[in-house]
Amino acid sequence: LAQLYGPLNQLGYIYRSVNQSLVDTEKLLALLNEPTDINDKPDAPDLVVAEGEIEFQDVTFTYDGRTTALNGVSFKVPKGSSVALVGESGSGKSTILRLLYRFYDLKDGEGRIVIDGQDIRDVTQKSLRQAIGVVPQDPVLFNSSIAYNIGYGKFDASREEVEEAARSAQMHDRILTFPEGYDTKVGERGVRLSGGEKQRVAIARTLLKNPPILLLDEATSALDTSTEKDIQKALQNLVKGRSSLSIAHRLSTIANADLILVLKDGQIIEQGSHSELLALDGVFASMWADQISSTDGVSIAGDSLKKE
Ligand code: ATP
Numbered sequence: 001l002a003q004l005y006g007p008l009n010q011l012g013y014i015y016r017s018v019n020q021s022l023v024d025t026e027k028l029l030a031l032l033n034e035p036t037d038i039n040d041k042p043d044a045p046d047l048v049v050a051e052g053e054i055e056f057q058d059v060t061f062t063y064d065g066r067t068t069a070l071n072g073v074s075f076k077v078p079k080g081s082s083v084a085l086v087g088e089s090g091s092g093k094s095t096i097l098r099l100l101y102r103f104y105d106l107k108d109g110e111g112r113i114v115i116d117g118q119d120i121r122d123v124t125q126k127s128l129r130q131a132i133g134v135v136p137q138d139p140v141l142f143n144s145s146i147a148y149n150i151g152y153g154k155f156d157a158s159r160e161e162v163e164e165a166a167r168s169a170q171m172h173d174r175i176l177t178f179p180e181g182y183d184t185k186v187g188e189r190g191v192r193l194s195g196g197e198k199q200r201v202a203i204a205r206t207l208l209k210n211p212p213i214l215l216l217d218e219a220t221s222a223l224d225t226s227t228e229k230d231i232q233k234a235l236q237n238l239v240k241g242r243s244s245l246s247i248a249h250r251l252s253t254i255a256n257a258d259l260i261l262v263l264k265d266g267q268i269i270e271q272g273s274h275s276e277l278l279a280l281d282g283v284f285a286s287m288w289a290d291q292i293s294s295t296d297g298v299s300i301a302g303d304s305l306k307k308e
Helices: 002-028 091-101 125-130 146-151 157-170 172-176 195-209 223-238 274-280 282-291 302-306
Strands: 054-061 072-077 082-087 111-113 132-135 213-217 245-248 259-264 268-274
Touching: 054 091, 072 091, 072 259, 072 268, 082 091, 082 146, 091 245, 125 132, 132 195, 132 223, 132 259, 146 157, 146 195, 157 172, 157 195, 157 223, 157 302, 195 223, 213 223, 259 282, 268 274, 268 282, 274 282
Parallel strands: 082 245, 082 259, 132 213, 213 245
Antiparallel strands: 054 072, 054 111, 259 268
């Protein structure tokens, strides 16, 4: 029995890790009520990521067969570059992330999503999801130590690796202020972390997972200036060298994105770098003008768009 206990216990741990990471992902993608009935094709190969280049090719998608969530969306995320999605609520930002994570499959004739030349419908879901790191808006913490909460990004992470990830995620110094450092319990029954701190824990987890592709959902709520700075620094460390797609609610955070896509009613209505979009003097420029004229310097992208 004792011989069985070790492996069984480990299996339980793996099960919990898998289960917990799904909880996180589901939360980000607001999928708790959405069934996922995507099946791999028989003998589907694993995704092979060489460059991490993502391409949406004329993607059209409907959830219910009546309203169009995405309508002819095409764009490319070149190797290692950052693409930011902005637009009012319901414009299709989350749908783009959900489709890339393959919670739904596109039907024939409704476009393709391709990573390094492979249609994501043709590869295993497991390999796809292994290649993608997700930083949700409101990460879930477990009632366990802060080290465990960071370490489950990588099953066999050593304490040194956990600390290194926490340093890159700008959380190390904060953790040292906890009564038992990395062994301090966090979550509901331990030290309660702020939204910004939880997001940095999620960034540390993702640094450990080390995926070539990232999906980021920026927090909607305003953060104080120093927290904002820490998160920006942590995100810079995370996105470096990876292909990333992020939903931006606050325009201040995406000035450095390689490409900004402005969505409306499931279509890309403007695209370019921050300066190109300002020069265009269209929807993005008016959103930006709204933001800098707002007294607190923080504006929700969706709200600004509605003011048009
Ligand atoms: P937000 O900023 O509010 O998160 P969004 O830009 O991410 O909005 P999506 O969630 O992608 O927008 O929604 C795009 C469209 O698809 C909207 O019209 C929305 O009502 C619809 N939609 C989203 N999820 C579902 C669903 N599960 N079932 C049916 N329609 C949906």
